[in-house]
Each structure stands twice: as C-alpha cells, then as structure tokens.
Amino acid sequence: MDLTQLRQQINETDKQIQQLFEKRMGLCMDVAEYKIKNNIKVFQSGREKEIIDRVRGDAPDWLENSAEVLFTTLMDISKSLQYRRFFADTTNIVHRTLDLSAPAKVAVPGTVGSYSEEAACKLLPKGVFTFFADFEDVIRCVMDGEADFGILPIQNSTAGSVSRTYDLMKKYDLNICASTKVRIDHCLAAKKGTKISDISIVYSHTQALMQCSDFLSENHLKSHEHFNTALAADKVKESSEPIAAVCSRKCAAEKGLDILAENIANANDNFTRFILISKETLISGDADTISVSLTLPHTRSALYRMLTKFSVAGLNLTMIESKPIANSDFDVVFYLDFEGSIKRPEVVKLITELENELAFFRFLGNYKEIV
Incomplete structure (x- = not known):
C-alpha cells in the first residue's frame, strides 16, 4: 500500500x-437536558472517572495515556457545549x-516625574493625584475610599511581570477598569558635577x-532597590554621597x-503596562479585555x-501568568487575560x-487599553 492509499484511509477514518463525535455530543446534550428537567446534578465526577477507567482498560498499553487524553478532552468539550x-x-457581575473624563482622586506610586504619574x-x-511610596499604600487608599482610583505597574516588555502587583492582586479584592502602556526611556541621573567614575551605588525600582542590567554591569555600577524611579531621584537629590538614580529624563x-x-x-523598545x-x-462601553485569576x-x-x-x-487568551501562593506546598494562582466582553x-x-x-476563581475586570 502506497502513501496516497494510506492517506486516503486516514481521510475515511477521520x-x-x-x-461519531457529532453523535456523542448530541447524546451528551440529551443527557444534560434530561438531568436539568429532572433536577439531577449535570456534572458528575464519578461518571467521568468511570469512563476514563473503562477507556484505559480497553486501550492497548501503548495508547492508554493517549486514550485518556482523547476522552478527557471529549468530556471537557461536552461540558463546555452544555454550558x-x-x-x-x-x-451576576454588578457594575457601573x-x-x-470626569475629575477623580487618584492614588499613584512614587512622586512627580514618575512613569506612574505619566x-x-x-x-x-x-x-487629582496623591503619591505613595509603596504599592500596598496605593491599594489601601482605594479600598478605604480615600481615592477613586489607583495606578499600578503590572508588566514590562523587557523585565516581565511586576511580582509585587500580582501578590497584592491576590491579597485584595480589587477591580481593573482600564490599562495603558507607557514607553520607558531610562537614563542615569546624578547631582550636578558628578561623574560616572565617582558613583558608588545606583538606586531605582527593582x-x-x-x-x-547590561549598562550597570558594563560600567561596574552597584545597584540598590528603591521604592520608585522618581523617589530614587529624590534620594539622589537629597544625598551628599556620590550616588545616582535610574529614572526618566523628565524626572531628572x-x-x-x-x-x-x-x-x-537593555532593549530599545521598552514599555511598561499600567492598570x-x-x-x-x-x-467602559467598549471594554474588550477580561482579566481573571484562578487556581x-x-x-x-x-x-x-x-x-x-x-x-x-x-x-483568545492573550496572557497567562502563574504566581506562587505564600505558605503553600508549591500551589500557584494563575492570572489570565483574554479578549472579550x-x-x-x-x-x-x-x-x-x-x-x-x-x-x-475571581473576576478581576473587563476593560479597554487606552492608547
């Protein structure tokens, strides 16, 4: 039998x-409808296990796992179609x-000149902005009703996700209502008269x-974490030591x-996404992105x-992140963004x-990215 004949048989088998797939899905719909009419729980894990055990028992050894994947997927498709x-x-998501465009009180991390302010x-x-040193203070201000909104960085195109923001999203029941991207254009700033060779430590947000990191390493500059790029610039301004800050040109x-x-x-195209x-x-009426978290x-x-x-x-899923849960046995929370309303x-x-x-499972928000 040649390749063409083999492929023809595959086509016929498909x-x-x-x-059979269409027949099985139709029967599953009939079963679901019967259960709903007779007040029987639709989804039963025991029935799923019974099917998988039977399928694995009927399959040859080399196909046991594959058969389980196939029939598990069939059952998952069936459940989704039933929903x-x-x-x-x-x-039941209550929203306004x-x-x-309206005036609002906004809690912002950092200070004047920060990327968060931008x-x-x-x-x-x-x-009307009120500035805070710590991300958690921003959230507390919002949760206590002292501010209408808060701004937090969540992801950078070079350095990845902002772990601190994700940790706080797990801790607080907050809602995302918009997002935007800001181009990050870092510079090295110091007090007037300071040379790179004089600098002992460079301060900035992690x-x-x-x-x-490439620039700092090439110039043998020691780095030290600080609350925010703009607050790091404030520290440099107030210090008598030969230190520097990584911040924006506007801030400097x-x-x-x-x-x-x-x-x-490190990268020319460097953006940070803020929520x-x-x-x-x-x-908003044109919201097209949904964020959720789940385990x-x-x-x-x-x-x-x-x-x-x-x-x-x-x-369409556009982002998936996993973050560890503190004091757990390597459990994680997944954060997903997907297109939709x-x-x-x-x-x-x-x-x-x-x-x-x-x-x-937590619904985090349905929002639009503001360009």
Whole structure:
C-alpha cells in the first residue's frame, strides 16, 4: 500500500470519527437536558472517572495515556457545549459605567516625574493625584475610599511581570477598569558635577534596575532597590554621597539632576503596562479585555483541560501568568487575560463554568487599553 492509499484511509477514518463525535455530543446534550428537567446534578465526577477507567482498560498499553487524553478532552468539550446551550447568558457581575473624563482622586506610586504619574495623566487627565511610596499604600487608599482610583505597574516588555502587583492582586479584592502602556526611556541621573567614575551605588525600582542590567554591569555600577524611579531621584537629590538614580529624563530635569547617560535600557523598545484599579467594578462601553485569576487542582492535565474551555468558547487568551501562593506546598494562582466582553453570551457562560468548577476563581475586570 502506497502513501496516497494510506492517506486516503486516514481521510475515511477521520470522517467516521467526525460522525461519531457529532453523535456523542448530541447524546451528551440529551443527557444534560434530561438531568436539568429532572433536577439531577449535570456534572458528575464519578461518571467521568468511570469512563476514563473503562477507556484505559480497553486501550492497548501503548495508547492508554493517549486514550485518556482523547476522552478527557471529549468530556471537557461536552461540558463546555452544555454550558453554552443550557446555562443562562446573563451575568451576576454588578457594575457601573466607567468615565475617565470626569475629575477623580487618584492614588499613584512614587512622586512627580514618575512613569506612574505619566500613566495616571494618560488615563485620567482631570485626576487629582496623591503619591505613595509603596504599592500596598496605593491599594489601601482605594479600598478605604480615600481615592477613586489607583495606578499600578503590572508588566514590562523587557523585565516581565511586576511580582509585587500580582501578590497584592491576590491579597485584595480589587477591580481593573482600564490599562495603558507607557514607553520607558531610562537614563542615569546624578547631582550636578558628578561623574560616572565617582558613583558608588545606583538606586531605582527593582524593575528599572533589571531593565538596565547590561549598562550597570558594563560600567561596574552597584545597584540598590528603591521604592520608585522618581523617589530614587529624590534620594539622589537629597544625598551628599556620590550616588545616582535610574529614572526618566523628565524626572531628572524636574529634580535638577545631570543626565550622565541616556537610553540605558537593555532593549530599545521598552514599555511598561499600567492598570487602573478601583474598589467597585467599573466597565467602559467598549471594554474588550477580561482579566481573571484562578487556581487549579493538583491533577494531571488540569491546565490543559482549563485551556480547552477557552478554545471551545472561541476566545483568545492573550496572557497567562502563574504566581506562587505564600505558605503553600508549591500551589500557584494563575492570572489570565483574554479578549472579550461580559456583554457576550459565550464569555458569560465561560465565566459561569469556571466559577462552578474551580475551588478559587475571581473576576478581576473587563476593560479597554487606552492608547
């Protein structure tokens, strides 16, 4: 038998599989409808285990695991389709409409001249800003109702995610209502008359130091973490020691510092993504990104099975992060961004499915990136 004949047989087999797949999904829908009409729990883990045990027992040794993956996926597809057909397409997410054009009190990390301030100005041009040294103070200010919004950096195109922000997102029940990207253009700044050869330590936020690690290493400069790039510039301004800061050119000018080196980031295209947070759920009419956080059980293929739900719903995942949970046995929280709006039925049903099946699930926000 030649290759063409073998491929023809595969095509014919695929047609049979397709027909059987459609038949199986139809029967599963009938079963679900019967259970709903007779007030029987739709999803039963015992039944799933019974099927997998049978499939593994019937499969040859070399196909046991593969057969389990196939039938597990079939059952996951079936459940997702049942949610789409039988479950309500309305959400219990209570929200108000976001208005970024109105005056607002905004909690911002750092001080005047920081990248956070630039992001805040971009998102809320009529905002009145109060500055804080620590990210957690920003969140507390919002949660206590002292500010309408807060600004936090969440991801950098060079150094990756801002771990501190993700840790606080797990700790506090906050809502993301907008995001924006700010171009990061780092420079090395020091008091007037200071030379690079005089510098003992360079201060900045840990992310900025990571983003400029090549420059700092090449010039044999010791780095020291500080709360914020702009606060690091303040420290340099107030110090009598020969120290420097990694900050923006605008910040250096506002603090009256000399710029000793420009464009010192490892990558030319360096951006930081900032999120706008609020105590209540605020959603703009054109929101097109959804953020959620969740945990998964310690079972084989748990992540794969969760991602299958997004594929069946036809939704595009744009970001996935995992962060460890403190004081746990290597448990992690997953943070996902995907395209969509809570106005769309397929989104609402996916959220309902995740809420019902996972031990921990949190809707973080539905928002638009402000360009």
